[in-house]
Amino acid sequence: MNTSNNREIKNDKDSILELANSLRWDVGPNYYDELMESIYKDAAKIADNAISIADEKTGFDWDRFLDKLLTSRVSGFPIMLLILAIVLWITVAGANIPSGWLSTLFLDKLHPVLSDFAITIGMSWWLKGILIDGMYLAMAWVVSVMLPPMAIFFPLFTLLEDFGLLPRVAFNLDNLFKKAGAHGKQALSMSMGFGCNAAGIIATRIIDSPREKLIAIITNNFALCNGRWPTQILIATLFIGALVPPAIAGFISAMAVVFIALLGILLTFLSSWFLSKTILRGEVSTFSLELPPYRPPQILRTLYTSLIDRTIFVLWRAIVFAIPAGAVIWLLANIQVNEVSLAEHIIQGLDPFGVLIGLNGVILLAYIIAIPANEIVIPTILMLTVLSKTLTGFGEGAGVMFEFEDLSSYQTVFAAGGWTLLTAINLMLFSLMHNPCSTTLYTIYKESRSVRWTVVSALLPLLLGILMCLITAQVYLLFV
Amino acid sequence: MKSKNRKQCAECKKSSTDHLTRLGIHSGKYDFTVALAGNPNTGKSTVFNRLTGLHQHTGNWPGKTVTRAEGGFIYQEKRYKLIDLPGTYSLLSNTRDEEIARNYILFGQPDVTIIVVDSTRLERNLNLVLQILEITEKAVVCLNLVDEASRHQLKIDEKKLMRDLGVPVIPTSARNGDGIPKLLQGIHEVVHGIYPCKPHRIRIESEQLKNAIDTLVGKLDEIYPDLPNTRWVALRLIEGDQSIIQAIKNGTFKNLVFDQTKKEEVIVA
Amino acid sequence: MINVIYVMLAIAVTIIFIAYLFHPKKGLIYRIQRVRQNIQRRFIEDALKHNYHCETQQLACTIQSLAGALSFNIDRTTKLISRLEELSLIKLNGKGLHLTSQGRRYALGIIRTHRLWELYLANETGIDEIEWHSIAEIEEHKLTEDEMDKIAEIMRYPRFDPHGAPIPTKTGEIPPKKTIPMTELNVGDYARIVSVEDEPKTIYAQITALGLCQGMEIHILEHTPQKIRFAAEGDESVLAPLIAANINVNLLQRKPHIRTSKYTLADLDPGKQGTVIGISTRIRGQQRRRLMDIGIIPGTLIASQIRSPGGDPTAYEIRGALIALRRKQARQIYIDPKKKTGDQR
């Protein structure tokens, strides 16, 4: 009884599907056109019924005026550049002061207090080392060096996003993306990448074509992310800004960072083009993008929420990644093998290659430790330089004293590490072009569901970075 | 994390007057599920944030939300689960975003679907509204961005719109919080059946298509007498929608779990 | 001590190398074998296809014709034929080659794969029309039957490929073809293009270059032994009868509602406006739906607004929203530029 019932249901199902199949051929291929026409006809009638326009076009059409300005042949690109420069300049100029405050607070004031406290309660030297000179220090540096630039850059970016600038950027850049064999909406995922590459990679979902989506995923790393802007800004301020009179130092440092960001965009185009001519060959698909109306952002509210948002984000990353990294670094610097610390063994091993490409062993080791998060590159470099006492003769291992009232004290550390202008330039380049952080790689894997593309995304920028640094180093050495 | 909670509570207090408690991402039992659908960039995530107290990212460009987000709130002692869906122009094509939205509304069977509409672009938004009203009877139209509309000297008569569409239409300005209490009231009335929804049905002009749909609807009614949206199902079958064909092949339209591999899009009725 | 390390290293390298050569699925030898098998498979299948085409066109299929089709010498062809006989796919009957029923089924399977794949390329990818055939020529030998069933399901069991040729069903049935060649039309006739033969290549290229494709409605304006002049989607074209014979059409009883014009959206400079007449039949599948979803429907009033600095995407005001489209798409949307005022959509 039951089985026959089941069979009946099964037959019903099949007959429905069969009926649908045959009806599909009766209605013909144009049915979608007809359906859409019917729907729009209804929609128009209903809308007409409900809408009344108070006055026909009163006043000045700001939207159209802005659109003309932002997308014109003459002013389109210059204005976009100008906006980028202004945002970065505000970030560079504004980050200095809070950075100084935070350094003073965390490093000059709190660190000795904590150290003393640890000694008073009779903490063993290694426990104090791991906790205070390792974990605490790493976190303190992440917060004081990384947080201020991010907390300024990001709210500004969000304001522009809320205003409606991003789609115009995509509109202006589409032609270039098309020539590179990529999708115009890649400009949007690239912009999101300026905040965080993992977010940028999720944003590639707006691209329908799988080929173009993969290109967008692989090249997203060339958009400088959150964790890398501060590195750029700090190094540019210390080394590039120092080359010019103080009055224009801020401006010139900002320009250096703009240059790196533009180089990143250029690399995005070049590598997209390269990919679409080689392993991801294919036709460009279609493109349609709605340009939403400009909407005046709620400035104070946006500033407030995105400031809070960023601060929480950075603090969270600091806790999750910097604190363990701090412990690792301290251990590396304090475990001795043959009278020399582990860190120094590794640094010495990496140094020849590092110097060849215009960097040094410390930087390379820092990039290995910082695979989980780009934010900790600079803190790691600082700690490695300071903790490897025999290397620099700068610090005293566990009993370091710091005076970091302003940024120039960082310069002292770098100078002690034997840095030159070349090291700085190449660090900026390498920070732009190296493997994505582990979170981003995991996101790439999740989005592409392919180990192969994840590996390509990791190696492409890394190899490019090494090559670029090598060339720069050789050219620099020719002239200096 | 702490500062976030504190902020949330500041908002809780303010809104206690309209019987709303924002729950953030609290999980647990819910009395009703509510889906947020609409064209891209109409303010769905903004409405979502207003109702749940969460901080889902918003931005003035179409395609900002690409994943499904969930949150909760309590209104008049009932617990609601709210789902923010990616924006789409239509439910008839076969792209991924549309599939997420379409399948959720059809198979997830939310107790009510809030259709967020950009009031400065009403006509093109109505295209999607009419499609959703084909799928579900329980819907509330949230006529958002009315501040922008009045900035552009547009006046919309929501009463007429409500009569034409057959579901509640509530003007809001989600970013400023205007109209949110009314929106909640609308949701409340629809889920409790206080507001009798009589959704507009698309008038199909092509005789051939109409006949084909009628034939299939007849057959479907015979086999699935309880199916609420046979016309839509018929249309999708003629289209050859894979998820519906699968649903027919392997069971009823209820209690469906789609494609386990796409975890975040798992859809449970 | 050192020596031991070297020896061990050498052994390890050898083992890895051997593994690389002989690994059952990924090893080099296996892969070379696969490639050879694939080549073999390809020749067999191409031979069957040739036979099948001879059959449908009622031409004699001989060793010579097969050698010509595969560009083989006679020796190699004979070898291939004996292999085909072994597999009992073909019967050699005097000089003529004939498909066995098994062979015919096989051939139909390949044709099904080929046409399905072409349709897939046409509807779901942005790949250019001219490339469909050659890509499908390669893929038809690689795809398995299961994969094809999956694709057929996703494509909703289509009956015709993008050129209008019928797609055999899984059981090898072919939907009947009730068409006439375009050369049989008279002046004044209206007809719909049902299929375009995709071989010979040169002729097909000429036809696609004119933008003609399956589904288009045409109107014959002039028919002489030297040329056929006709209108299709707004354009007037002229074809030699030799080429027109490769286009199969259905005669339409009534004058169709041809939604075309000489002007396309791409001709609208910023500041100008026009009314949509229709979307070209060339745009199909997903792309066509996308355009309609954003509101491009016959009767929609579109105003060209701004052009990107690079000159390509242009933003159009479509039903209240500003939407950027690339020129390639805009060229497929026919408009009537004269209608300046009138109703808002």
Ligand SMILES: Nc1nc2c(ncn2[C@@H]2O[C@H](COP(=O)(O)OP(=O)(O)OP(=O)(O)O)[C@@H](O)[C@H]2O)c(=O)[nH]1
């Ligand atoms: N003026 C005004 N702006 C609003 C209002 N509601 C939302 N917005 C803004 O509109 C933009 C889009 O809002 P979202 O909430 O991100 O839109 P969405 O519908 O989620 O968009 P998608 O996720 O892309 O589909 C944001 O910049 C919001 O700040 C409103 O009522 N008035």
Ligand SMILES: [Mg+2]
């Ligand atoms: Mg959203």
